[in-house]
Amino acid sequence: MKLTTFSDYTLRVLMFLAVERGRLATIPEIAAAYGISENHLMKVVHQLVRGGLVESVRGKGGGIRLACAPETIRLGAVVRASEGAAPIVECLSGEPGACCIAPVCRLTAVLVKAFEALYSTLDDYTLADLVAQPQSLQAILIRQT
Amino acid sequence: MKLTTFSDYTLRVLMFLAVERGRLATIPEIAAAYGISENHLMKVVHQLVRGGLVESVRGKGGGIRLACAPETIRLGAVVRASEGAAPIVECLSGEPGACCIAPVCRLTAVLVKAFEALYSTLDDYTLADLVAQPQSLQAILIRQT
Numbered sequence: 001m002k003l004t005t006f007s008d009y010t011l012r013v014l015m016f017l018a019v020e021r022g023r024l025a026t027i028p029e030i031a032a033a034y035g036i037s038e039n040h041l042m043k044v045v046h047q048l049v050r051g052g053l054v055e056s057v058r059g060k061g062g063g064i065r066l067a068c069a070p071e072t073i074r075l076g077a078v079v080r081a082s083e084g085a086a087p088i089v090e091c092l093s094g095e096p097g098a099c100c101i102a103p104v105c106r107l108t109a110v111l112v113k114a115f116e117a118l119y120s121t122l123d124d125y126t127l128a129d130l131v132a133q134p135q136s137l138q139a140i141l142i143r144q145t
Numbered sequence: 146m147k148l149t150t151f152s153d154y155t156l157r158v159l160m161f162l163a164v165e166r167g168r169l170a171t172i173p174e175i176a177a178a179y180g181i182s183e184n185h186l187m188k189v190v191h192q193l194v195r196g197g198l199v200e201s202v203r204g205k206g207g208g209i210r211l212a213c214a215p216e217t218i219r220l221g222a223v224v225r226a227s228e229g230a231a232p233i234v235e236c237l238s239g240e241p242g243a244c245c246i247a248p249v250c251r252l253t254a255v256l257v258k259a260f261e262a263l264y265s266t267l268d269d270y271t272l273a274d275l276v277a278q279p280q281s282l283q284a285i286l287i288r289q290t
Contacts, residue, residue, distance in 0.1 A: 001148055001224075003234045003256065011252055012244070034245060075255065079146075089148040099157070100179060104281040107156055110220065110270050111148065118263040125255050136249040 007082040009036065009044045011130075014078065016141055017054065018070045018127050019134040024063030033141040044082075051081055070131060076123030088115050152227040154181065154189045156275075159223065161286055162199065163215045163272050164279040169208030178286040189227075196226055215276060221268030233260050 016030050027045055031038040045064060048054035055067040066073075089111055091099035099105070131137060161175050172190055176183040190209060193199035200212040211218075234256055236244035244250070276282060 001146060001152070001228050001260075002232060003146055005235065007146070008234055008236070012246075015246070015250075015252070083146050087147060089153055090150065091153070101157075101160070101282055101285050104285065105160075106275045106277065107160070110267065110275070114263045114266040115146075117266040118259045121259040121262040122255065130251045130255070132251065137246055140246050140249065 003079070004083060004086070005040070006044060007079050009034075009040055010048065010078060010082040011075070012036075013041065013044055013048060014053065014066070014070075014073065014127050015130050015137065017064065017066045018131040019138045019141060021066060021070075024057055024061070024065055026063045047082065053078070066127075070127035073127040074123045075125045075127070075130075076119040076121075078127075079122055080119055088112070148224070149228060149231070150185070151189060152224050154179075154185055155193065155223060155227040156220070157181075158186065158189055158193060159198065159211070159215075159218065159272050160275050160282065162209065162211045163276040164283045164286065166211060166215075169202055169206070169210055171208045192227065198223070211272075215272035218272040219268045220270045220272070220275075221264040221266070223272075224267055225264055233257070 012034055013030055016033060017025060027038055027041050031041050045054060045056075049056050049064070053067055053073060054064050056062070056064050089108065091102045091105065091108060102108070157179055158175055161178060162170060172183055172186050176186050190199060190201075194201050194209070198212055198218060199209050201207070201209050234253065236247045236250065236253060247253070
């Protein structure tokens with residue numbers, strides 16, 4: 001059970017943009033800072049723009065930036081969106097024949113409750129909490145680019 | 146983010162053994178009931194036996210059964226054991242260069258706390274809760290074998 005790479009990268013992009021507020025950042029720059037693929041990041045940024053957390057400025061000197069204050073971005077909401085509709089267990093995939101006991105299984109309700117607790121805990125934190133002392137984070141990220 | 150197949154199968158084996166208490170079950174029978182691979186189940190059962198939740202009786206007419214009462218088997222403990230030491234996010238894998246900001250990252254502590262909340266919620270339930278009305282479960286499982 002682990003965070004998907006998509007969620008992991010989503011959070012990393014948001015953290016980068018939070019420590020680099022006040023200027024436009026670029027995907028190649030963020031990819032270089034973390035040493036990860038630009039292609040992966042493009043999909044992540046696309047979803048963040050679509051979800052309204054990030055805004056994109058086109059043209060020469062363009063780039064991306066946070067569309068709202070880090071204090072307003074709850075981590076549970078971010079991860080819920082980046083994890084999307086993927087089932088938390090195979091039998092919830094809705095595919096016929098996935099698990100024969102699905103119609104009477106009590107486990108799925110317990111799992112849904114447990115994942116709710118996970119997201120609810122994440123919602124206790126905002127993006128601002130992750131970058132409360134941005135200097136050390138900034139020093140590492142900018143060193144890499 | 147989803148339960149690993151290993152955890153999913155672990156819980157299914159335990160549920161089967163809980164509804165079929167009082168007799169020895171076999172791996173081929175459980176595999177047939179759920180329509181899943183015997184090979185996968187062998188690894189799952191091996192770990193359950195090693196962890197003391199299931200006991201194995203060798204020889205002709207042998208098989209496996211729960212080693213303790215379903216009321217004493219907490220789901221959080223089961224899933225913690227079956228998920229093992231796999232990192233909840235890539236940067237916790239400990240591999241060098243996994244994520245450059247790992248040394249100063251506040252996200253990992255938040256994620257650890259969120260997964261703790263998930264396991265703690267699972268620990269509110271025991272295997273007995275999953276098989277509180279075993280007849281319908283039993284009817285499906287035995288029909289498949």
